[in-house]
Amino acid sequence: MNQATEPRITDISVLSAAGLDMGALRARLATAAEELPLNPPPPTDADAYAGIPGHISAVPSFNITDFVPKKGTKNLDRTTALGLAASTRLKQTLSERAEITDESWWSTGVAMGSMAGSIRSSIELDSSIIEGAGIDLVNPAQFPNTTMNCCASQVAIWHKFHGPNSTLANGTLSAISALQYAARLIHRGHAQRMMVGGVEELSPHTAWGIRSKKIVHDTVPVSEAAAVFALEPEGHSLTPTLATVPACAVGFAPERTDAGFAEALRRVISGVLRQARVEGTAVDLVLPGSQGTVLAEAEQAALAEFDADRVDVRKALGECGSATGGLQVAAALAVGQPGSIALITGIDISGTVGAAVLRIGASR
Numbered sequence: 001m002n003q004a005t006e007p008r009i010t011d012i013s014v015l016s017a018a019g020l021d022m023g024a025l026r027a028r029l030a031t032a033a034e035e036l037p038l039n040p041p042p043p044t045d046a047d048a049y050a051g052i053p054g055h056i057s058a059v060p061s062f063n064i065t066d067f068v069p070k071k072g073t074k075n076l077d078r079t080t081a082l083g084l085a086a087s088t089r090l091k092q093t094l095s096e097r098a099e100i101t102d103e104s105w106w107s108t109g110v111a112m113g114s115m116a117g118s119i120r121s122s123i124e125l126d127s128s129i130i131e132g133a134g135i136d137l138v139n140p141a142q143f144p145n146t147t148m149n150c151c152a153s154q155v156a157i158w159h160k161f162h163g164p165n166s167t168l169a170n171g172t173l174s175a176i177s178a179l180q181y182a183a184r185l186i187h188r189g190h191a192q193r194m195m196v197g198g199v200e201e202l203s204p205h206t207a208w209g210i211r212s213k214k215i216v217h218d219t220v221p222v223s224e225a226a227a228v229f230a231l232e233p234e235g236h237s238l239t240p241t242l243a244t245v246p247a248c249a250v251g252f253a254p255e256r257t258d259a260g261f262a263e264a265l266r267r268v269i270s271g272v273l274r275q276a277r278v279e280g281t282a283v284d285l286v287l288p289g290s291q292g293t294v295l296a297e298a299e300q301a302a303l304a305e306f307d308a309d310r311v312d313v314r315k316a317l318g319e320c321g322s323a324t325g326g327l328q329v330a331a332a333l334a335v336g337q338p339g340s341i342a343l344i345t346g347i348d349i350s351g352t353v354g355a356a357v358l359r360i361g362a363s364r
Contacts, residue, residue, distance in 0.1 A: 005234060006244040007186045008361070011097065012229035013090035014330045015082055016317050017057040017221070020089075026334040028316050036316065038221060041202060048204040053211045055221040057318045058202050068158065077118035077145035078201035080154045082226035087155045087195050090228050098239040109163025109191045111182040112152040112228075113174030113198030115322040117167075120203035121145035151199055163191045171348030172289060173250055174198050175227065175325030176356055180248040182231050197228035197329075200321035215349050216319045220292040223318025227326030241361035242333050243342075246276035248356035256351050261298035265345060265353040269302060276357040278341055280305055285336050287311045287328040289346030292319070299347050306343065311335060329358070336360035 014021065017039055018028035028036070039060040041049050049056050064073050064081040067088045076084070087110075094100060116122075125146050129138060144150050149167040156165050164185055168177040175198030182194035200206075202224035210222050232239070249272050253264035273280060286306050290299040292314040313327045314320075320327060325346060332342035342358040 005187065006246045006359070007183045007231050008234055008241045009243045009245065009329070009333070009358075010230045010232050010239040010241060011090055011094045012227070012242065012330055012333060013086040013093065014225070014227045014327070015059050015062065015086050016225040016227070016320070016327065017059060017223045018317060019060055022330065022334050025330055029311060029331060029335055031316070033315050045204065049207060052204070052207045052222070054218040056202065056207060057221040057223045059224055075139070075141040075145070076154070077121045077150065078203065078224075079114065079118040079199055080145065080151040082201060082224065083112060083151040083199040083228065084154055084158060086197065086199070086226035086228040087159065090195065090230060091159055094230055094239065104193065106160060107163050107191070108159075108161040108193040108195060109182070109185065110152045110155050110161055110165045111168060111178040111185075111194055111196045112155070112166075113168050113170070113176070113178040113322045113325060114148055114151060115169060115171060115174060115200065117148035117150055118145050118201060119209070120201065120205045123205050155195065161195070163194070169322075170250065170352050171350050172321060172324045173346050173348050173352045173354040174322035175329070176248065176344070176346060176354040177250050179231070179245065179325065179329070179356060180250055183245055183248055186231060186233050192233065194231045195228055196231050197226065198323040198326040199226040200224050200323040206321070210319055214294070216293050220314055221318035223320050225317060225320040225323040225327055227323055227330045229326070229329060243336070243358040243360050246278070246357050246359060247272035249275075250352060250354040253347075253351045253353055258298040258301070261295060261347050261353065262301040265299060265302035265347060265355070268353050269343070269345065269355045272355045272357050278357060282341050283308045283343045284340035285309050285311065285332060285342040287313065287332055287342060287344045289313070289324050289328055289344070291315060295347045295349065299345060303345065308343070325354075332358050332360065
């Protein structure tokens with residue numbers, strides 16, 4: 001892939017514990033860890049978090065009706081609501097920055113990273129069937145929330161996107177997998193614009209699961225986020241380029257030990273740098289995705305040769321599951337200097353490893 005054909009990121013929308021928009025994210029990344037505020041969980045179930053080790057930090061004051069009309073939102077789960085809110089804001093800002101035709105919106109696709117959709121919805125539906133109502137009395141409007149592709153589907157339905165629509169499930173590398181998939185679609189001419197990213201909801205169910213697995217350190221708050229960005233071919237529209245994506249790849253570590261993870265990640269990093277035609281010494285910014293977890297040492301071993309600034313999104317924003325890769329992209333755009341090279345990496349306990357190279361654009 002040469003520089004003229006590299007897919008480009010033209011806009012981005014982020015909802016995180018830092019708040020709404022890139023300005024809030026930039027400010028959070030510049031804040032010392034000991035000064036980071038914690039946002040309480042939604043008041044409707046705040047008591048359900050009692051006894052969970054460590055801290056919780058939600059997207060502050062989130063309400064889906066602040067982003068879309070109230071009609072049709074009653075049965076949306078939080079995962080879908082976060083993704084829909086981010087994509088709605090992204091569509092609005094894109095429309096403000098350039099003249100985009102209805103036909104262009106019609107052909108837009110969605111690639112959303114998600115570990116398992118809304119785990120809370122699945123558990124609560126199962127519980128209601130087993131403990132009370134039975135399968136015949138379940139509210140059918142709530143069933144779509146239990147499917148992994150609910151968020152991506154609802155984004156397409158609400159915004160009338162008729163392009164490719166997929167949900168990529170690959171642990172904390174889900175958003176990076178979505179980026180790889182979307183870039184391939186654009187490169188091969190199957191899409192003229194893709195809404196790409198990752199989303200993760202906060203719920204007592206996911207918080208207990210994260211603490212029980214002991215993969216993420218208890219010092220890291222359990223959080224939530226949605227990060228969605230627009231990916232377009234070069235020259236497709238008049239929108240400015242925030243960054244180009246010359247390379248993105250996801251691999252697997254056959255040996256799930258520190259040494260095995262590190263070696264597998266080294267191979268993926270070497271591959272994306274070679275594809276991007278970038279020397280390791282030219283990397284200006286590294287955004288590791290495994291800090292604050294038991295996989296941090298393996299990732300740092302793979303990154304030992306890079307003498308570049310580091311940005312730790314988990315320390316700044318908490319454990320955000322499948323939204324992590326999208327937040328890494330957002331952080332690279334927030335702090336990267338025009339013309340610089342950013343390297344995004346990650347390891348998931350399942351054995352997945354991944355990396356992406358971004359060329360930060362002059363227009364930001």
